[in-house]
Amino acid sequence: MTDTKRGITAEDLYQICYPSEPQLSPDGTKAVFVETKMDELRQYQSHIYLYSLEDNSKTALTSGPFRDSFPRWSPDGSKLCFVSNRSGKAQLWHLDVNETEFKQITNGPNGISSPVWSPDGRSIAFAAFLRTGQTLTEGTEELTEEATPKSITVDKMKYKSDDSGFVYEKNKQVAVVNIETGSVTQLTEGTYDHAVGSWSPDGKWLAITANRSVNPDIQHEIDIYLVPVEGGEWKKITNSDGTYAMPTFSKDGKKLAFIGSVADQHLYATMKKIWVAELDAGTVQCLTADWDVHVGDATIGDVRSPGHPNPGAVWTTDGQGMYVIASEKGSSGIYLVHLDGSVTKVVGGERNVYGFTFDNEKNSLVMAVSDSLTPGDLFHVDLNTETEKRLTDVNGELFQEIRLSTPEEIWYEGAEGWNIQGWILKPVGFQEGNTYPAILQIHGGPHSMYGHTFFHEFQLLAAQGYVVVYTNPRGSYGYGERFVQACCGDYGGNDYKDLMHAVDYVCQFDYVDETRLGVAGGSYGGFMTNWIIGQGNRFKAAVTDRSICNWISFYGVSDIGYYFSAEEIQANPFENPEKMWHHSPLRLVANMETPLLIMHGERDYRCPIEQAEQLYMTLRHRGKAPVSFIRFPGANHEMSRSGDPEQRVLRLQYTVDWFNQYV
Numbered sequence: 001m002t003d004t005k006r007g008i009t010a011e012d013l014y015q016i017c018y019p020s021e022p023q024l025s026p027d028g029t030k031a032v033f034v035e036t037k038m039d040e041l042r043q044y045q046s047h048i049y050l051y052s053l054e055d056n057s058k059t060a061l062t063s064g065p066f067r068d069s070f071p072r073w074s075p076d077g078s079k080l081c082f083v084s085n086r087s088g089k090a091q092l093w094h095l096d097v098n099e100t101e102f103k104q105i106t107n108g109p110n111g112i113s114s115p116v117w118s119p120d121g122r123s124i125a126f127a128a129f130l131r132t133g134q135t136l137t138e139g140t141e142e143l144t145e146e147a148t149p150k151s152i153t154v155d156k157m158k159y160k161s162d163d164s165g166f167v168y169e170k171n172k173q174v175a176v177v178n179i180e181t182g183s184v185t186q187l188t189e190g191t192y193d194h195a196v197g198s199w200s201p202d203g204k205w206l207a208i209t210a211n212r213s214v215n216p217d218i219q220h221e222i223d224i225y226l227v228p229v230e231g232g233e234w235k236k237i238t239n240s241d242g243t244y245a246m247p248t249f250s251k252d253g254k255k256l257a258f259i260g261s262v263a264d265q266h267l268y269a270t271m272k273k274i275w276v277a278e279l280d281a282g283t284v285q286c287l288t289a290d291w292d293v294h295v296g297d298a299t300i301g302d303v304r305s306p307g308h309p310n311p312g313a314v315w316t317t318d319g320q321g322m323y324v325i326a327s328e329k330g331s332s333g334i335y336l337v338h339l340d341g342s343v344t345k346v347v348g349g350e351r352n353v354y355g356f357t358f359d360n361e362k363n364s365l366v367m368a369v370s371d372s373l374t375p376g377d378l379f380h381v382d383l384n385t386e387t388e389k390r391l392t393d394v395n396g397e398l399f400q401e402i403r404l405s406t407p408e409e410i411w412y413e414g415a416e417g418w419n420i421q422g423w424i425l426k427p428v429g430f431q432e433g434n435t436y437p438a439i440l441q442i443h444g445g446p447h448s449m450y451g452h453t454f455f456h457e458f459q460l461l462a463a464q465g466y467v468v469v470y471t472n473p474r475g476s477y478g479y480g481e482r483f484v485q486a487c488c489g490d491y492g493g494n495d496y497k498d499l500m501h502a503v504d505y506v507c508q509f510d511y512v513d514e515t516r517l518g519v520a521g522g523s524y525g526g527f528m529t530n531w532i533i534g535q536g537n538r539f540k541a542a543v544t545d546r547s548i549c550n551w552i553s554f555y556g557v558s559d560i561g562y563y564f565s566a567e568e569i570q571a572n573p574f575e576n577p578e579k580m581w582h583h584s585p586l587r588l589v590a591n592m593e594t595p596l597l598i599m600h601g602e603r604d605y606r607c608p609i610e611q612a613e614q615l616y617m618t619l620r621h622r623g624k625a626p627v628s629f630i631r632f633p634g635a636n637h638e639m640s641r642s643g644d645p646e647q648r649v650l651r652l653q654y655t656v657d658w659f660n661q662y663v
């Protein structure tokens, strides 16, 4: 039989869509969710869909050239609210399920997000960005930046952020809107960022989070507060000793569960735990102190942007535990954490669960899942019968014509004899007896996790005839706290060796042509790519994306530079510049002879483009190896995952062309 399927292309990205934010109706008979895809103009659209679990029908509730998100059922399931930019800015909209008309509820000057229904279904709490001194209740003045301000006074250290640009003078405030009258009560103010958590079951309190420390620039703690909705004294639940998020009330209102980690540890390399506050006793306890697993989805892919709203800790009906997403050995699943600290896996498998939702009685759940061959779909799980059913196949038609490569899991010995997990994608159309070039892919973070999720770029390289090797060196999530922290202060040390051992490991296979190797990575993965080509000429070509090459300048130009370097490099430019320089690939430029493609977004505030400029200039000046520099105007650090679709496709094409030319 002839194989009529084809390999995936860069342009297939325009067709790939994914569902997110599933929300089961309280009675468990239907689910709403967001489906994100690109339109004919290659712009993103997100719409709200309704899936009936009774007749398995799928209906679009919204349409048009808009971004709709945050669908949320009212507690009795008769109404829906969602956030949409259909009137210009992201505002809260309301939809009666028996009617087709939407009603706009908020008119905040700068848009809103994160709606949460009150238990009586009359009000909705939400978050809104406001300029210092600006309120939600007075006027609707636009918070637009002057097109070209004549000057900007910077007096904070946290004055810019990769996703929001310049954030000086703006803060996130929490408010409540009455959906009948539209009247808005702003609950928070001041120069602090606040986030909505959950309502107490009696509707009197709102649990929120905020960093209200004296100096938020250097004090990173985020506390949980209870704010009385009708006004009055706040209650502080945590003790400014960590970063805590997503508080949820137990059904009896006596406890709060939340996710976080204590402050005396690393901000980025500390696994998140589950905490419970007993509100009457005023105690806070970590439930999962002995569970060496990260709570949250640490998986990294390239179809969705990370950080989709996830439900946090969802209490069981008997209040004896809570369901959460956690990440282990390349998979993320749903776990039940009991009040005594014991943990049961509820939904496992070699896959990436990136969202879930329960009905009121916790009889069933709907989850959003990706795996190595599926960008994302929804599944229903009946917890009583323990049966699982696939609800959607959003890319079914497209993927019917595409031949994907199925990854093979490997475990190999890294530095110091550590056991390292990784995967090999063989080329599409692989034939025994042939040899193939191989590309080592390195993830960023470094505290994230490659795993059982869809990676378009890897499939594209496999379709182009490459073996793709991707592993989780030390520093990755999924293998316990010691493992995730093991690269801190040692960038380019044993993390580098773990990666090189992966290359040694795959080069044992007859089908790998060890004279034709390439290496690629983004962000920390870009740092490591630069580091690797500074060590020698083992690779024929390299592609470094949104990379870091000089920690001394990164410290001052990155939105997180001054504290990220302190934890990750364990140095700063005024106390130990030698260490900053020691770990900088720019130091190794005299050794670099590998053809290098440098790609970088011009509005990347995480790893600003000056990093790419320094590397490009020195390599060009030295003139020993081909180097090409592609700048992406307007693109930020998330470009490869959620940026302009045409730029994403171009980036993939440049990558393939570079490897095809030099490997």
Ligand SMILES: CC(=O)N[C@@H](C)C(=O)N[C@@H](C)C(=O)O
Binding pocket: 268, 443, 444, 445, 446, 448, 522, 523, 524, 525, 546, 606, 607, 637
């Ligand atoms: C915490 C952080 O943003 N680290 C960056 C240096 C990084 O490596 N980011 C990764 C997740 C990326 O892929 O962009």
